[in-house]
Amino acid sequence: MKEKSNLNGEIFDFYRKLDRRIFLDDEYKQYADVDQALPIGYEQTISQPSLVLEMTIQLQLNKKCKVLEIGTGSGYQTALLAQFAQEVYTIERIEDLSRKAQERLTRLGYQNIKFKIGDGSEGWPEFAPYNRIIVTAGAGRIPQELIEQLAVDGRMVLPVGEPGLQELVLVEKDERGNIKREPLGEVRFVPLVGKYSY
Numbered sequence: 001m002k003e004k005s006n007l008n009g010e011i012f013d014f015y016r017k018l019d020r021r022i023f024l025d026d027e028y029k030q031y032a033d034v035d036q037a038l039p040i041g042y043e044q045t046i047s048q049p050s051l052v053l054e055m056t057i058q059l060q061l062n063k064k065c066k067v068l069e070i071g072t073g074s075g076y077q078t079a080l081l082a083q084f085a086q087e088v089y090t091i092e093r094i095e096d097l098s099r100k101a102q103e104r105l106t107r108l109g110y111q112n113i114k115f116k117i118g119d120g121s122e123g124w125p126e127f128a129p130y131n132r133i134i135v136t137a138g139a140g141r142i143p144q145e146l147i148e149q150l151a152v153d154g155r156m157v158l159p160v161g162e163p164g165l166q167e168l169v170l171v172e173k174d175e176r177g178n179i180k181r182e183p184l185g186e187v188r189f190v191p192l193v194g195k196y197s198y
């Protein structure tokens with residue numbers, strides 16, 4: 001699927017209108033407009049809005065895309081994905097976070113999201129391949145299983161590196177299955193738990 005996204009304007013408009021308070025617990029709603037990661041409980045965070053936008057744009061989504069997201073968190077990033085893709089498969093290891101995200105996204109009317117509670121570091125092989133993959137927690141290295149589950153002409157963005165500081169990496173798979181990696185800049189994410197932890 002080599003369709004390029006021309007949705008950047010629409011993504012930006014949606015991002016500006018999407019109320020981040022919906023995804024925050026009461027005590028943090030007052031900080032919703034600050035461009036920073038904020039606590040969502042269990043030592044996890046809702047990502048910095050500008051980074052959520054950047055990662056979404058890097059994916060070059062279109063309405064035919066099947067997307068895998070590792071790290072549902074609050075569901076904020078999931079909303080952007082579901083708005084511009086055909087289907088989103090999202091995995092979160094912390095049950096309470098996943099349940100809350102499911103409630104929020106269902107209330108917002110999304111019907112194209114499949115939720116899974118569990119370890120997503122090895123992907124979700126049952127529904128592979130995915131046209132797009134996004135990981136929203138920092139991995140020590142790129143999970144081989146995710147490369148395998150990426151469709152041809154697919155794009156994946158993920159933070160890779162040390163605890164506290166990672167490189168955001170864009171991985172592209174061409175029609176021959178060759179992999180290209182491109183560094184996109186430094187980021188700070190909570191760790192990806194499991195096989196690909198630091």
Ligand code: SAM
Pocket residue numbers: 044045046047052070071072073074075076077078091092093094097118119120121136137189190191192193194
């Ligand atoms: N994008 C999310 C948002 O907008 O709220 C923020 C995600 S938060 C930075 C990272 C999430 O990844 C956490 O909720 C954490 O529990 C989850 N996580 C970490 N390791 C995981 C794994 N192996 N499988 C699934 N989820 C994982």
